[in-house]
Amino acid sequence: MSLIRLSLALAAGASLAGCAYAPPQFNVASGKGSLQLRTQLVHGGYRAQADGILPYAQGDVAHMVLKLYKVANGVESTVVDATNAQLTKDIAKADLGQPIGFGNLHPMTTYRIKAFAYKATGELPADLISVAASSSLDVRVETDERPTVTTLVVQLADRPFRAEGTSSIVVTPGDYDTDFEGIR
Numbered sequence: 001m002s003l004i005r006l007s008l009a010l011a012a013g014a015s016l017a018g019c020a021y022a023p024p025q026f027n028v029a030s031g032k033g034s035l036q037l038r039t040q041l042v043h044g045g046y047r048a049q050a051d052g053i054l055p056y057a058q059g060d061v062a063h064m065v066l067k068l069y070k071v072a073n074g075v076e077s078t079v080v081d082a083t084n085a086q087l088t089k090d091i092a093k094a095d096l097g098q099p100i101g102f103g104n105l106h107p108m109t110t111y112r113i114k115a116f117a118y119k120a121t122g123e124l125p126a127d128l129i130s131v132a133a134s135s136s137l138d139v140r141v142e143t144d145e146r147p148t149v150t151t152l153v154v155q156l157a158d159r160p161f162r163a164e165g166t167s168s169i170v171v172t173p174g175d176y177d178t179d180f181e182g183i184r
Contacts, residue, residue: 033105034147056156069112115154
């Protein structure tokens with residue numbers, strides 16, 4: 001009887017141990033491929049603005065953060081460096097037009113670069129001025145013999161606009177005559 005209890009206890013413990021923790025999927029950047037890109041900032045869409053309200057432009061960007069992800073079978077996973085920190089690049093305002101490089105990438109792999117432009121230092125959501133859906137790029141690193149070169153278009157958001165207005169209409173008594181009828 002004790003042998004049956006022992007085997008049940010071991011089976012229960014093994015099944016619980018397997019469910020206790022599932023680590024997130026990370027990919028360590030340890031290959032020999034590289035990726036070189038430039039960012040191109042484009043302002044918000046076309047829409048009427050009030051006088052003096054201009055869409056965000058490159059001059060409004062305090063810094064930009066690029067984050068790298070690996071894409072396999074439609075699933076995105078974070079790329080980390082040797083210290084397990086997410087592979088990112090923080091680009092200062094003065095360096096926005098300069099080439100940016102990511103190294104130690106695996107060849108024959110698709111990567112997704114996401115750009116986040118901020119109007120102030122830090123990464124507060126209230127300071128984000130880029131459109132996330134339009135500021136990412138999937139690129140395939142084919143070989144480790146030469147860097148893959150591309151351009152990442154970063155779309156800046158429209159500047160929020162809020163205004164109020166009032167009007168009044170005054171109808172004064174009078175006559176309106178036409179050739180056919182009169183209105184009083």
